[in-house]
Amino acid sequence: MKYLSIALLLALAGCTTMSQSLKVYNDADNTPRVQVSPIAERLEDVPKLDGQKITIAVYGFQDKTGQRKPAQNVASLSSAVTQGGEVWVIKGLQEVGKGSWFEVVERVGMDNLIKERQLIRNTREVYEKEMPNGPTPLKPLRFAGLILEGGIVGYDANTAVGGVGARYLGVGAQTEYRVDTVTVVIRMVSVSTGRVLLSIATEKSIASTRSGADIFKFLDLGTKAIESETGYSVNEPVNYAVRASIEQAIIELIYEGQRQGLWKFKGEKSDVEKKVNIETPISKEAILNKPIDWKYNTKLTGSDGDNYNFCDKNGRCFKTTNDLYLFEQQEAYKKDKK
Numbered sequence: 146m147k148y149l150s151i152a153l154l155l156a157l158a159g160c161t162t163m164s165q166s167l168k169v170y171n172d173a174d175n176t177p178r179v180q181v182s183p184i185a186e187r188l189e190d191v192p193k194l195d196g197q198k199i200t201i202a203v204y205g206f207q208d209k210t211g212q213r214k215p216a217q218n219v220a221s222l223s224s225a226v227t228q229g230g231e232v233w234v235i236k237g238l239q240e241v242g243k244g245s246w247f248e249v250v251e252r253v254g255m256d257n258l259i260k261e262r263q264l265i266r267n268t269r270e271v272y273e274k275e276m277p278n279g280p281t282p283l284k285p286l287r288f289a290g291l292i293l294e295g296g297i298v299g300y301d302a303n304t305a306v307g308g309v310g311a312r313y314l315g316v317g318a319q320t321e322y323r324v325d326t327v328t329v330v331i332r333m334v335s336v337s338t339g340r341v342l343l344s345i346a347t348e349k350s351i352a353s354t355r356s357g358a359d360i361f362k363f364l365d366l367g368t369k370a371i372e373s374e375t376g377y378s379v380n381e382p383v384n385y386a387v388r389a390s391i392e393q394a395i396i397e398l399i400y401e402g403q404r405q406g407l408w409k410f411k412g413e414k415s416d417v418e419k420k421v422n423i424e425t426p427i428s429k430e431a432i433l434n435k436p437i438d439w440k441y442n443t444k445l446t447g448s449d450g451d452n453y454n455f456c457d458k459n460g461r462c463f464k465t466t467n468d469l470y471l472f473e474q475q476e477a478y479k480k481d482k483k
Contacts, residue, residue, distance in 0.1 A: 182240065183389040184396075191399055192410035193245040197458060199408070201238060201333075202252045202289035206230035206391070209296040226297050226327060226387055234293060234331075237392040241399065245411075250287050262286075290456065291342075292334045295394075297387060299328030299348070315362040325351040327383065329390040331398060337442035337456055343401050347394040349386040354379050406466040407455070433479070437472050439463045 182188055208226050227233075231253050238247040251258055262283055269280035302325045310319025332344040357376025363369070402408055440453055442460045453462035455469045463469040 183385055184392050188241050189243055191242040191396055193242050195409045195411040198248040200248045200289045201291045201293055202250050203231050203234050203293050204252045206234045207296045209298045210300040226300055227384055230297055233388045233391045237395045241395055250289050290336050295331040298330050301326045316360050318358040320356045322354045327386050329394055331394040343398050345394045345397045347390045349390040351381050351386045433475055437468050
């Protein structure tokens with residue numbers, strides 16, 4: 146009876162860990178659900194773009210690390226990070242600023258898109274050739290002025306490893322943790338000039354922890370033994386960390402572009418408007434008569450491509466953002482006169 150009481154008291158040492166483990170197991174929901182962005186509030190809080198959406202293309206976002214999933218005492222062939230990072234890039238571009246910033250065109254499945262368009266074209270040429278106006282033409286594919294490039298460039302496993310534990314008279318408890326780090330780099334490239342306009346790097350820690358308790362005790366002069374153990378572990382999903390890093394890079398890309406004058410937020414005054422308010426009022430006539438140096442991006446050659454860096458949606462390129470904003474103001478005044 147004495148030993149039974151001791152055994153029961155020893156078993157209570159693992160009750161706390163056991164209850165935590167069962168709670169985690171019971172709270173697990175096996176019902177499929179929509180995956181919400183890990184930083185959804187930050188994406189929505191980005192100020193809206195002042196102007197029409199920017200058309201942008203994403204061809205791929207590859208795993209550049211070459212890392213395999215960390216494993217002990219075995220050779221793992223599974224990659225440490227996702228091989229489809231472009232899906233999170235496209236999703237982040239569509240959701241940032243409540244969907245007010247980017248119009249993403251399909252480029253990852255470009256081959257399938259072209260094949261399907263060719264199939265439609267061939268079908269119409271065969272079955273609509275007798276129509277008065279001939280086969281119905283396909284709308285042209287939309288082209289992008291910007292390309293988003295980059296990839297997952299780093300996965301550092303076990304950047305921090307530690308834990309704590311204790312054992313007394315065959316009763317022990319321990320807690321261990323491990324921290325990995327994933328690094329993402331994104332760059333924005335101008336299609337007309339090939340110039341890298343912006344480049345951002347972000348990183349996210351991936352935390353894993355394991356806790357457990359165990360009992361191993363001999364009774365009746367070593368003729369009987371009691372053994373019990375319990376534990377649970379929590380591993381932060383790598384996919385969660387990669388998506389959060391990509392979306393944070395997109396947010397930082399937008400803010401950096403605003404600081405460099407590539408675009409402005411809705412409600413924010415342009416440099417020209419600020420200058421008008423700070424200095425002396427400028428009449429509409431003075432603005433309309435002010436000459437502006439610009440060229441179409443199709444006519445830029447040689448060093449001109451380095452000088453005319455700021456282009457609008459119609460392919461007109463300017464040397465400074467002030468010239469671009471002033472030109473837009475002139476066009477707005479011309480429309481008002483009509």
